[in-house]
Amino acid sequence: MSVRNPPRLLVFAAMSLLRDETSTISSLEYLPTELFPPLFMAAFYGRRRETLKAMVQAWPFARLPLGGLMQKPHKRTLQAVLDGLHVLLAQKVHPRRCKLRVLDLRNTGQKFWSMWSGARAHTCSSSWMAPVAEDRSRTEQPLAPLAVFIDLHLKKRTLGKFLTYLIRWVEQRKGSIHLCCKKLKIVSMPKENIKKVLSMMQLDCVQEVEVNCTWKLSTLAVYAPHLGKMRNVQRLLLSPIHVSAFKEQDHQYLLQFTSQILRLQYLRDLHMESPYFLEGHLNQMLRCLMTPLDNLSITNCLLTESDFTHLFQCPNICHLKGLNLSGVTLTNFSPELLQVLLEKVAATLQELYLNLCGIIDSQLETILPVLSHCSQLRVLSMCGNLLSMAVMERLLRHTDRLPGLSLEIYPAPRESYSSQGVLHRETLTHLHAELLEILRELGHPRSIWISPSPCPHCGDDICDHIKPIV
Structure with a gap:
């Protein structure tokens, strides 16, 4: 460590406490709040699982941004934290010292750890990082469901050890844990695994959805009810949806999908890559939009002049900030169609x-x-x-x-x-x-x-x- 940037006294105190782990655990109830973050970091990097387990049960902040410490998911560290939460959740009332409401496994919270370690000389502006004021007149609090935040990137044939362990842990405590994901990306994964993950999630927490694998329209219809429950989605990105030739049954699949768009009351960004099923049916999608869009991307597909007419007539595209029609062949279209569309969004x-x-x-x-x-x-x-x-x-x-x-x-x-x-x-x-x-x-x-x-x-x-x- 540089002589010009010596470790803070808090860091030295945390390292000293870990020399006697048993005494440290027994004194957590009386430990100053300022010592918790540096002590947690020292225990985390030192793989002191028992200390981590005990600290979770006495965490004096509303949120524990564990993901900000993990360069990559680490199952054994997660196990120690979840073991501590298991003990906490098993209690009928919250311990007086513990204020934990959110376990954040996303790659966020670095500012919080940097502030307490002295790596940055600034105060943390995030209100949810501040310690919650203790009510000395009460020693018991009702235990509310704990939120576990994670960004999900489903890209392998299997869930992986980290995610498998987490999903199983949440499944066993479904009534007291809310698994929250704001950013959901599906690249490649068996359908049964996707369904399992979605069944464990609080779907109304999802704000961004990206499906980056080739599905059939029938598959999209299967997952449509899950999409409808993600009523707070603001950004929806769909990659190629395969339709060899539009058949009568496909109309029903398209209806099942578009009917769920009606539930997305906060949708602002809609990106659809190679949506071949939209040719001649764009109006069926557009009339389901509930709010004005900020960004619309329909790329690499065929559209009819009728589709274009419905596009500029749609009231929810009048305030677009971004428009992407790349790969949509316009050669034989009347140029006035594109002219009218641009007039609608020119401002x-x-x-x-x-x-x-x-x-x-x-x-x-x-x-x-x-x-x-x-x-x-x-x-x-x-x-x-x-x-x-x-x-x-x-x-x-x-x-x-x-x-x-x-x-x-x-x-x-x-x-x-x-x-x-x-x-x-x-x-x-x-x-x-x-x-x-x-x-x-x-x-x-x-x-x-x-x-x-x-x-x-x-x-x-x-x-x-x-x-x-x-």
Whole structure:
């Protein structure tokens, strides 16, 4: 340890206490509150399981941010803490000293531990970290259910030792424990394991849901009732939902899913990647939205002109801050449809992604006037569309009027490619120079990125390693 940053007296006191673990445990009832965090850290890193078990039963704070100490889930440490909670929960009344209401297993709370260890010279502003005032006139309190917070990332064939142990422990104490998860991400896991985890959770605690594995529409319908119970969800992200050909039975599956959207009264961000089942049925989804959306992302799928009409007619998209339609082919659409959509959100739109939409010159020219009125726009990305140099110049002149625009990603001009679609790098370099001259003429400092499609270096349709034209 650096001589300039010697350990605080509290840390020395905690380390000294651990030399006689038995005496320390017996004196927890009278130990100053300030000693609890450094003593807990010393016991945690020293693997003093009996001390950890006893300290949980006398914890003088409303929350124990255990996840802030764990670089990765550690089963034996968790066992010691849960053993202490088991003793605590077995008591009919709360001990006078213990104020614990929340066990937080998320990777949060570092500020709390840093403050008490002296690593940071600041006071903790989180009110739930402050010690709860002791009521000396009462020695007993009714024992309320304990909340256990965890971020769940279900990505393996099995639950893993840490999560398996925790789920079993919660299952055995379901009446006195609330398993709370604000961020739920499902990547890959057997359905029976997913159901088991969901059955143990307080679903109304979930605020963000991400399903990043390919499901059938029938599978989505199976989990729809669970989604409906997550009534406080604010962000919902669904990855590809497989539908080979829309059949009569699929209408029922879609109805089972969309009917649960009606229950999500706080939904603000809706992201759907490759939702093939929405083609011709987008209205069925939109009319179930209960609140205005902040962000809407429908990507890599087919939509009809009727779907687009329903989109701009939907009252809950009028205040969008983010709109992503990348991968939705618009080539044969009437350009007025996109124009009307942008007019609806022009006052609030901050991010617009129209990558790989097959947008052509005439369509872009139609939306340029309304695009120049999106006064809040900060991000504009249109990679993968085939646009001429002349239209791109007009695009730069229109977007120059947007003061907040800070990220602009455009396709390489159509003239950069041969008739067979092969990129001519020399031509692109020359066009870069022309675009730079246009920017200089406009006189407004800005950076733009020109992304060839596919990228000659990595082959991706959208590449993120290109250098800007400044």
